[in-house]
Amino acid sequence: MSPLIIKTFTAASCIGRGLEQTLGALIEERSGLEPCRFETVILDTHVGEVAGVDTQPLPPELGRFDCRNNRLAELALRLDGFDEAVAKAASRWGSRRVGVFMGTSTSGILQTELAYRRRDPVSGELPPDFDYGATHNSFSVADYVRRRFRLDGPAAAVSCACASSAKVFATAQRMLGSDLIDAAVIGGVDSLCLTTLYGFHSLQLCSPAPCRPFDTARDGISIGEAAAFALLERLSDEAASDDVLLLGVGESNDAYHMSAPHPEGHGARRAMQLALSDAHLEPGDIDYINLHGTGTPSNDRAESQAVTSVFGATTPCSSTKGATGHTLGAAGALEAVIAALALRHGLMPAGVNTANVDPTLTANYLKAKRVGPIARVQSNSFGFGGSNCSLILGRAG
Amino acid sequence: MILEAFIQGVGVLGPGLSGWPDAAAVLTGTRHYAPEPTVLPTPSLLQSTERRRTGRVVRLSLAIASEAVAQAGIASQHLRSVFSSSGGDGHNCHEICQSLAADPREISPTRFSNSVHNASAGYWSIATGATLASTVLCAFDASFCAGLLEAVTQVSVDREPVLLVAYDTEYPDPLHAKRPVPDAFGIAMVLTPGCDERSSARVEVALDDGPADTLHDSRLEALRRAIPAARSLPLMRQLALREQGRVILEYLDVCHLAVGVAPCR
Numbered sequence: 001m002s003p004l005i006i007k008t009f010t011a012a013s014c015i016g017r018g019l020e021q022t023l024g025a026l027i028e029e030r031s032g033l034e035p036c037r038f039e040t041v042i043l044d045t046h047v048g049e050v051a052g053v054d055t056q057p058l059p060p061e062l063g064r065f066d067c068r069n070n071r072l073a074e075l076a077l078r079l080d081g082f083d084e085a086v087a088k089a090a091s092r093w094g095s096r097r098v099g100v101f102m103g104t105s106t107s108g109i110l111q112t113e114l115a116y117r118r119r120d121p122v123s124g125e126l127p128p129d130f131d132y133g134a135t136h137n138s139f140s141v142a143d144y145v146r147r148r149f150r151l152d153g154p155a156a157a158v159s160c161a162c163a164s165s166a167k168v169f170a171t172a173q174r175m176l177g178s179d180l181i182d183a184a185v186i187g188g189v190d191s192l193c194l195t196t197l198y199g200f201h202s203l204q205l206c207s208p209a210p211c212r213p214f215d216t217a218r219d220g221i222s223i224g225e226a227a228a229f230a231l232l233e234r235l236s237d238e239a240a241s242d243d244v245l246l247l248g249v250g251e252s253n254d255a256y257h258m259s260a261p262h263p264e265g266h267g268a269r270r271a272m273q274l275a276l277s278d279a280h281l282e283p284g285d286i287d288y289i290n291l292h293g294t295g296t297p298s299n300d301r302a303e304s305q306a307v308t309s310v311f312g313a314t315t316p317c318s319s320t321k322g323a324t325g326h327t328l329g330a331a332g333a334l335e336a337v338i339a340a341l342a343l344r345h346g347l348m349p350a351g352v353n354t355a356n357v358d359p360t361l362t363a364n365y366l367k368a369k370r371v372g373p374i375a376r377v378q379s380n381s382f383g384f385g386g387s388n389c390s391l392i393l394g395r396a397g
Numbered sequence: 398m399i400l401e402a403f404i405q406g407v408g409v410l411g412p413g414l415s416g417w418p419d420a421a422a423v424l425t426g427t428r429h430y431a432p433e434p435t436v437l438p439t440p441s442l443l444q445s446t447e448r449r450r451t452g453r454v455v456r457l458s459l460a461i462a463s464e465a466v467a468q469a470g471i472a473s474q475h476l477r478s479v480f481s482s483s484g485g486d487g488h489n490c491h492e493i494c495q496s497l498a499a500d501p502r503e504i505s506p507t508r509f510s511n512s513v514h515n516a517s518a519g520y521w522s523i524a525t526g527a528t529l530a531s532t533v534l535c536a537f538d539a540s541f542c543a544g545l546l547e548a549v550t551q552v553s554v555d556r557e558p559v560l561l562v563a564y565d566t567e568y569p570d571p572l573h574a575k576r577p578v579p580d581a582f583g584i585a586m587v588l589t590p591g592c593d594e595r596s597s598a599r600v601e602v603a604l605d606d607g608p609a610d611t612l613h614d615s616r617l618e619a620l621r622r623a624i625p626a627a628r629s630l631p632l633m634r635q636l637a638l639r640e641q642g643r644v645i646l647e648y649l650d651v652c653h654l655a656v657g658v659a660p661c662r
Contacts, residue, residue, distance in 0.1 A: 096604070096652065105513060112490075112572070116498035125571050132575040137484065138514055138535035152652050154604070156481075156536045156543035159514035167532055174550040178398045180604065194497045199509030251530035255522040259510045267528060384510060385519025387531060 001173055001278050003245040005235045005396070007183075008085035010076055011228035011337040013324045014048030018079035023341050026349045029369060031323045033210040033222050033353075038192045039110075045206040048224025048325025049192060050075070058144075065144045067108035067135035069191040073144060076189075076227035085231050086149050086185055093182040099175050100155040102142035103165025103188035105329030105383075107157070108135035110193035141189045153181050159329065161383030162292075164188060165228065166332025169391055170249040172232050187229035188333030196223055196328060203259060211295035211326070213319035214304070214365045215354040218295045224325020228333035230340075241397030244340040247376065248279025254386030261299055261382060265306030268292075268380065271388035272310050275378065279392045283311045286392070288348045290335050290379040291363075293319020294326050303380065304361035311363075318366040322353035332381035332389060339377040339393045346373050400603065402552040402559075402588035403596040403661065404636065405471070408464030410457060411435055411582035411627065412620060416464060421637035423617070424630070430616050435581040442524035450507050451520060453581055454486040458517035458564045459524065461585035466525075466560060469587035470595050473525035476560040476587065477551060480518040481534040481544025483625040484576065486511055487568030494572075517564070529557075540565070541584070541628045542648035545656075548588050549602045558589040563626040582624040584633065596661040598636055605655035609647035632656050 010018055014032030015025035025032065033046040056071040077083050090098050115130040134140055142157045154175060158167045165188020172184035200206045200223060207220035232246065239245070252274060254267035261268065276283060289311070292303055300319075307317060320338050327334050342348060348370040357365045376394040409420040413432040422428035437456040440448055442463065458480065466473055484490075489511050496504050510516070515533035522531055530551075536543035541563045548561040564583030568576050592599065610631040612618040621630045631644040635658045646654045 109490075109494075112494050113497050116494040119498075119571060126575055130575060132572065133537055137537050137576075139483075139537040139540075143537065146649075152650070154543070154546055154652065155539075155649060156534045156547065158532060159535050160518070160531070160533045161513045161515055170530075171532065171547060174547070174554045177554040178400055178550045180400075180546075180550070194502065195493055195504070195509070195512060198497060198502050198504050199493075199506075199512065202504045202509055203506045251532070253518075253522040253528050253531045255526050255528045257523065258516070258519050259506070270528065383515070384513045385515040385533075386522055387515055387519070387533075 001248060003235050003247050004173060004176060004232050005239055006244045006246060006340060007231040007233050008082055009230040009337050009340055010080035010082045011226060011334050012050055012076040012079060013226035013327060013334055014050055014224055015323050019341060023345060025323060026347060029350045029352050031210055031352045033325055041194065041197050043197060043201055044208045046210045046222045047192060048222060050225055062144060062147055064131050064134040065140060067111040069108040069141055069189055070144045072191045072225060072227045073141050073189045076229060082229055089183040089231060090149055090151060095150055095152045097153055097182040098151045099153040099172065099181040099184045100142050100146040100151055101158060101168040101171045101184060101186045102145060103158045103168045103329050103332060104138055104141050104190050105159060105161050105164055106190060106193050106195055107138045107140050109195055111135040113194045145185060160387035161385055162328050162331055163381045163383035163387040163389045164329035164332060166381035166389035166391055167251060169246055170251055173249055176234055182233065184232045186232055188330035189227040190327055190329040191225040205296055207295060210353050211322055212353045213293035213295040213321055213351055214300050214357050214361055216356045216358045218297060218300060220296050221294045222325040224327040226324065226327035226330040226334040228330055228337045239396040242344050243396040244343055245394050245396055247394045248275045248392040250274030250278060250390045252388045256386055259384050261302040263302055265302035267386055267388045268303055268306035268382055269309050271390040272306065272378065275390040275392050286315055286376050286378045287374040288342060288377050289315055289317035290339050290377060291317050291319040292380040292382045293321055295321060300361060304363040307363040313362045314364050316348050316364050316366050316370060318349055318351035320349050322351055335379045336391055336393065339379045342377050343374055343393060343395045347371055398553060399601060400549045400553045401599060401601045402549050403592045404586055404598045404600060405589050405595050406465040406468030406587040408461035408585035410461050412580045420633065424634040424637040430614060432616055437581060443520060452486050452488050454566045455517050455520050457566060457581045457583045458562050459521060461583040462521055462560060462562045465585035465587050471558055471587060473527045476527060477529045477557050478518060478527065478531040478560045479544050479548040481540045481563045483535060483537055483540040483565050485514045486516060487566060487572060491569050491572055538625045539648050540625050542646050542654045545654060552588050552590050556590045558587065561586045561588060563629060565624050565626045579623050582627045584626055584629045592661055598661055599659045601657040603655050605645055605653045606651060607645055607653040609653050610644050
């Protein structure tokens with residue numbers, strides 16, 4: 001692919017609102033995971049909850065979109081001048097030439113979960129104030145973003161479980177490549193809900209402790225929530241040296257199991273290799289890998305094998321999910337933002353919470369951060385249904 | 398860049414429409430349209446244990462995908478896929494929400510695995526060994542055009558053949574009252590970058606202000622309006638006529654898709 005420029009980016013997760021707080025937490029090797037106190041949930045687990053989501057107002061004209069997921073989106077859109085950058089792009093290119101592609105796995109399903117508690121005792125009907133299309137539906141957050149900025153270009157939600165918001169980079173790349181649009185507002189938004197908390201619990205995939213990716217004692221994920229956004233455009237001559245570029249994307253499918261990875265990480269390996277060939281790079285060109293690294297025994301084992309088979313055992317890598325939790329459909333975009341911060345500030349984030357790296361996992365896992373110039377980062381996202389996506393980001397100069 | 402693709406196979410299932418030859422006969426007026434509840438076949442692709450775990454949305458999507466791929470004569474393993482649906486498995490979603498509103502809150506692991514929007518794409522890839530890229534989209538009522546645009550950009554930009562599967566099924570009550578999709582409808586197409594003896598038509602896709610085309614037959618028009626994937630029907634009719642023409646498909650508010658159709662033979 002031809003490199004694309006990430007003009008502006010931002011994120012909100014449990015480690016921070018916006019780039020400054022997020023970078024600060026990464027430098028301090030701080031985790032945002034806390035014992036779960038979300039809603040009425042009683043589960044022995046930790047979560048990465050973003051503070052203040054419930055009090056974030058939406059613009060009054062978009063009131064029907066009101067739900068936790070869109071409040072989290074709104075909260076993040078206001079950070080780091082992202083909303084101004086989108087408005088500027090819309091006025092520069094025209095609203096028709098800006099696309100919106102958002103990754104989410106559960107969108108605003110919490111709204112439906114809550115509405116099911118308020119069913120009419122006689123008829124069983126859902127309450128009149130419940131709006132399925134504007135809240136629960138997977139498209140809701142993409143529709144919210146396009147209406148928020150009055151954008152009329154192509155729009156869709158990508159919903160491939162935990163690979164969703166990595167894959168929006170691929171969709172945007174094709175839309176820009178086919179000249180349908182001049183800019184793409186992309187991102188991922190997933191918020192805490194009962195379906196994922198109780199669902200992952202039913203699969204016995206949630207750790208009672210803050211998750212410890214790649215640790216000998218790792219015993220599952222910690223669910224987090226996040227909104228992360230990027231504005232993607234074609235590369236012009238104006239790129240500054242600390243601008244961040246999207247260099248390559250690789251997508252594959254395990255074709256193996258609905259909720260377990262291929263044991264040797266075949267699909268993951270293929271996605272990483274395809275991203276490298278898309279970027280015209282060799283494995284040795286990658287300075288740091290931000291792993292999917294969920295913290296389940298089987299996921300980390302499969303990913304470590306895949307990474308080692310492509311890169312050998314020396315390329316530094318870590319998972320930032322010990323800090324942020326697994327933000328599911330938002331993970332790809334959140335970790336792309338972390339990769340962009342890593343490039344801009346010369347920081348390889350530590351795998352926080354991990355005390356003893358599992359000696360059977362041969363990838364070069366970083367327990368402590370490393371500081372120094374980084375030119376290119378690869379970021380992995382894998383999901384249920386065997387969906388795999390790997391991104392490569394690099395510095396412009 | 399001109400966004401073009403060649404159609405090499407089509408699969409259809411819907412109310413009173415069982416397969417592409419049958420749907421083509423209805424759309425060209427050769428056969429009278431009599432809406433009846435959609436009949437979904439047992440997914441023979443899946444092993445019996447998986448078959449028991451899957452609902453109507455998987456049965457629908459696998460059936461239409463199989464029909465399209467069989468016509469195309471391309472092995473599933475060599476096809477990328479784009480799945481697009483306005484809602485996923487409504488019955489499974491209802492059961493989960495009901496369980497979460499009860500005490501104790503318990504979801505079965507299978508229900509949770511099947512709740513992901515990409516469940517159909519996952520089962521398809523497992524059943525056929527398709528390891529190439531698979532993208533799963535939702536754009537509410539605009540889901541068909543979102544899928545078509547994604548598939549055609551993959552064909553045009555990446556020069557790879559793509560299986561497009563657009564499908565919707567109903568929610569049970571009480572969600573049905575809020576999202577009244579009446580029945581199951583799905584359309585699948587194999588789109589390729591080059592023309593060969595199996596290609597039936599060349600399509601060229603562009604964004605357009607509209608207005609979107611409607612169908613003269615009132616019952617087919619009612620179907621087009623009722624189920625998001627049926628917004629494909631004007632295109633399907635043009636393909637069935639085997640005549641050159643141009644249709645405008647309903648996508649987003651003021652952003653529709655113009656599709657030029659030229660038969661290959």
